[in-house]
Amino acid sequence: MTPPDAPALRARGLGYAVRGRTLLAPVSAELPAGRMTALIGPNGAGKSTLLRLLAGLLAPTAGTVSVGDTPLAALDDAGRARRIGWLPQFPPDRLPLDLFDYVLLGRRPSLGSFGRAGPADAARVQAALAEFGLQALARRPWHSLSGGERQRAGLARLAAQDAPLWLLDEPTNHLDLKHQALLFRVLRREVAQGRTVVAVLHDLAQAARWADHVLLLAGGHLLAHGAPADALRPELLGRAYDWPVSVSRDGDHWQVSVGQ
Ligand SMILES: Nc1ncnc2c1ncn2[C@@H]1O[C@H](COP(=O)(O)OP(=O)(O)OP(=O)(O)O)[C@@H](O)[C@H]1O
16 A cells, blocks of 8 residues: 555644643644654553544644644544544444454545445455454454454554554554564554554553654653654653653664663
């Protein structure tokens, strides 16, 4: 799959508050096109809130998001879905669908006015199932799938959607070590082909190794923004997580250790 022109995402003064509580203090940042950005930070830092704002799933209470030159607010649902693929933090629990039909939902934004999937859509779904090792499960009902199988189904749906921008909330959830390795291989390949990827990650060594760009959040504030070596500094991480953290690096391999 070759992504169409991958746009950058720009947040300008982007913030969110609910009932007087600030969940995200205004953030201004550019998430570069054709690169992988990791959103990191402790539980409750505001990572999902920022990702949902970037995806247009939450309306900001301050500031704006633009996708390339287009304000996100100017796009309707279909326009957003053609540009942005979204992987939620938790796969759906119950669905009256089998795995194939769930992945086929990813094709919906590209279907014509009659909304009927054709052979090209089915082929796209088959390719996405193969990418995530799901072919043998294609006709399995959703309720019978394991957590990791559902997570891979969500990734396959995203691949079938083929939007130029992928926003993923904790994409490694439920995945075993092989499927985590395969996931990062897929993400790096997509980025090499020009796709823009933004992922919430909890594993800091994975963020350091695989991302080009890192945003570190804590307490609803952006603490650092830049290359992994700039954002993953022990003093910043220690402040963000309120816990001692040490970082070492040997080539591509990063080790992030936590104090006791
Ligand atoms: N609708 C809401 N009303 C009130 N508080 C909310 C609401 N949505 C989120 N929050 C709070 O905002 C904070 C940030 O939530 P968010 O889901 O963005 O965190 P996160 O960094 O993704 O956390 P985690 O790593 O635990 O998934 C949390 O303290 C959460 O409880």
